[in-house]
Amino acid sequence: MDIILLQANTLTTGANQNSSFSYFPIGVQLLFALGFVGLVLGVTHLLGPKRKTAEKLQNFESGIEGVGNARHPMAIKYFLVAILFVLFDVEVIFFYPYAVNFRGLGWNGFVEVLLFVGFFLAGFIYIIKKGALTWED
Amino acid sequence: MNELQFQALLPFIVLAAASILVILSIAFGRSHTFIQVAGFGMMCLVVLAMWLVRDALPREIAPLLVVDGLGALFTGLIIFSVLVIGLLSFIYFEEREENPKEYYILLFLATLGSAVLTISRHFISLFIGLELLSVSLYALIAYLRTRNNAVEAGMKYLMLAALSSAFLLFGMALIYLETGSMEFTGIARGLPSSGTPILFIMGMGFLLVAIGFKLALAPFHLWAADVYQGAPSPVTVFIATVSKTGVFAVLLRFAQAVHLQQYPAAMTIVVVISVASMIVGNLLALQQQNIKRLLAYSSIAHFGYLLVAFLPGDAAGAEAGFFYLLAYSITLLSAFGVITLLSTRQEDAGDLSGYRGLFWRDPVMGAVLAVALLSLAGIPLTAGFLGKFLVLGAGIGRQLWVPVIVLVLTSVIGLYFYLRVISTLFEKMPPAPARARPLHPFFYYATYAVLILLMGLSFWLGTFPRPAIREIEALLNIRLL
Numbered sequence: 001m002d003i004i005l006l007q008a009n010t011l012t013t014g015a016n017q018n019s020s021f022s023y024f025p026i027g028v029q030l031l032f033a034l035g036f037v038g039l040v041l042g043v044t045h046l047l048g049p050k051r052k053t054a055e056k057l058q059n060f061e062s063g064i065e066g067v068g069n070a071r072h073p074m075a076i077k078y079f080l081v082a083i084l085f086v087l088f089d090v091e092v093i094f095f096y097p098y099a100v101n102f103r104g105l106g107w108n109g110f111v112e113v114l115l116f117v118g119f120f121l122a123g124f125i126y127i128i129k130k131g132a133l134t135w136e137d
Numbered sequence: 138m139n140e141l142q143f144q145a146l147l148p149f150i151v152l153a154a155a156s157i158l159v160i161l162s163i164a165f166g167r168s169h170t171f172i173q174v175a176g177f178g179m180m181c182l183v184v185l186a187m188w189l190v191r192d193a194l195p196r197e198i199a200p201l202l203v204v205d206g207l208g209a210l211f212t213g214l215i216i217f218s219v220l221v222i223g224l225l226s227f228i229y230f231e232e233r234e235e236n237p238k239e240y241y242i243l244l245f246l247a248t249l250g251s252a253v254l255t256i257s258r259h260f261i262s263l264f265i266g267l268e269l270l271s272v273s274l275y276a277l278i279a280y281l282r283t284r285n286n287a288v289e290a291g292m293k294y295l296m297l298a299a300l301s302s303a304f305l306l307f308g309m310a311l312i313y314l315e316t317g318s319m320e321f322t323g324i325a326r327g328l329p330s331s332g333t334p335i336l337f338i339m340g341m342g343f344l345l346v347a348i349g350f351k352l353a354l355a356p357f358h359l360w361a362a363d364v365y366q367g368a369p370s371p372v373t374v375f376i377a378t379v380s381k382t383g384v385f386a387v388l389l390r391f392a393q394a395v396h397l398q399q400y401p402a403a404m405t406i407v408v409v410i411s412v413a414s415m416i417v418g419n420l421l422a423l424q425q426q427n428i429k430r431l432l433a434y435s436s437i438a439h440f441g442y443l444l445v446a447f448l449p450g451d452a453a454g455a456e457a458g459f460f461y462l463l464a465y466s467i468t469l470l471s472a473f474g475v476i477t478l479l480s481t482r483q484e485d486a487g488d489l490s491g492y493r494g495l496f497w498r499d500p501v502m503g504a505v506l507a508v509a510l511l512s513l514a515g516i517p518l519t520a521g522f523l524g525k526f527l528v529l530g531a532g533i534g535r536q537l538w539v540p541v542i543v544l545v546l547t548s549v550i551g552l553y554f555y556l557r558v559i560s561t562l563f564e565k566m567p568p569a570p571a572r573a574r575p576l577h578p579f580f581y582y583a584t585y586a587v588l589i590l591l592m593g594l595s596f597w598l599g600t601f602p603r604p605a606i607r608e609i610e611a612l613l614n615i616r617l618l
Contacts, residue, residue, distance in 0.1 A: 125161065
């Protein structure tokens with residue numbers, strides 16, 4: 001019964017929490033997840049109707065007709081902006097959990113976040129002074 | 138983090154601040170010379186900070202770090218190597234690259250990663266340190282991006298290091314599965330007191346793949362020669378000394394914490410890797426015509442020797458291991474110092490034919506390189522001999538006959554190719570045309586002076602090792618129980 005519910009019974013396995021058997025439910029869940037994905041993909045592939053027209057086989061470009069090949073050299077600036085965006089994004093990602101725990105972390109947390117922002121700021125100063133964000137040369 | 142923990146971490150904080158300082162100096166348009174001097178000053182500050190905190194050790198910064206004697210010792214070696222590498226880098230990058238400044242950010246970050254490895258007592262800090270080290274190294278190896286073989290070397294290192302990180306993570310996961318802890322001490326507590334913990338041994342095997350890759354041990358050595366050859370010479374010596382020192386330190390700490398030596402299966406893996414590295418490294422070095430490739434294969438063999446000191450897992454082994462690394466670092470720094478000074482703008486001085494008659498053209502450089510090679514071969518009076526002697530002593534003390542006998546036999550093979558290079562250095566040849574005056578005389582002669590100093594240090598360690606060994610012993614005893 002316990003295995004079907006994918007929960008270890010703490011009363012019976014409590015004495016032996018760390019044995020490999022206590023990971024058995026995870027293994028069952030893994031098999032279940034793989035089986036579910038395989039089943040759904042396979043069944044829809046077999047049962048679903050297929051109408052292959054030239055338009056359907058094209059890449060979807062928001063309704064605009066596709067032109068040419070995507071693999072041609074692009075200005076490095078796009079990559080720079082994309083990478084710098086990731087940097088800003090990561091900073092923001094760390095702000096959310098801090099904002100939630102603002103009170104709990106107290107002054108210690110505040111100093112740590114200040115340090116973190118300080119390191120980022122050094123990076124931003126570097127980026128701006130290097131001219132990575134100026135679009136026109 | 139309380140005040141005392143903060144104090145113990147001071148050297149590492151200064152080290153981290155060094156790269157921030159370099160970033161800001163570049164942003165405000167300082168010259169390469171300014172950054173070089175500032176970097177040197179910051180490294181001196183790190184040494185000063187280490188001097189200040191020496192009485193505050195050992196100190197635990199739970200759960201990630203522990204600053205103890207072992208950490209201090211290996212960090213000291215890392216900082217020493219970086220001081221020399223920083224000096225070698227100035228001329229090298231000033232003359233070859235229009236953007237030499239960002240190099241120092243990466244160099245200090247990689248140093249920080251290696252230093253974090255030496256004090257980590259948790260899988261997370263181990264992984265962060267290792268990634269900090271390797272991600273900086275990818276860029277450092279390919280820093281001269283207009284050279285094809287530098288980019289090739291960087292790509293090869295990137296692919297293989299990423300793969301080995303995957304192995305590392307999977308090994309950590311398996312060990313966590315068995316013991317329920319990521320802390321080294323917690324892992325030791327979580328291991329069953331009797332029997333062979335299968336998952337732990339498997340995890341250890343995966344972990345050793347990653348460690349073997351970083352230390353370039355056979356059979357994970359295939360990247361070594363290409364990366365050593367393709368990378369700029371100062372970066373090559375960084376890979377050979379600093380990065381390997383950090384990884385060896387964390388391996389030593391982990392093995393001490395979990396008492397790895399009581400698991401015969403794990404020890405068999407290490408013995409096989411060690412023996413394979415000694416044989417493969419020395420045999421492949423025999424026919425090399427490029428000195429950077431030759432030193433790459435010799436480093437494979439040397440880390441095989443080093444593992445013999447790791448096998449016993451006692452105080453004598455750790456002491457011998459550190460002394461060996463110290464001797465090896467000094468030797469390689471002086472050898473690569475000569476290579477850096479001889480390199481031309483177009484390519485690094487790799488080809489052995491370029492070294493023909495070096496002693497007669499430039500007696501100082503010839504002598505430094507000859508002593509370095511003798512030390513690598515383990516000839517008495519040099520540091521390399523004493524290192525090998527201590528390693529052999531540690532191995533014989535625990536009756537590890539197979540690795541010890543292989544060590545002795547392969548050392549003889551090694552002697553052949555080291556002496557081959559030395560005989561090239563002393564060949565007679567018609568006087569070469571006078572070389573152009575150095576472009577940066579101050580740094581040129583400073584590098585010269587450092588090379589002579591390193592040669593002297595090698596002799597000093599080889600003849601009067603007692604004070605050094607006593608210091609190592611005392612520092613290794615500063616540890617948390």
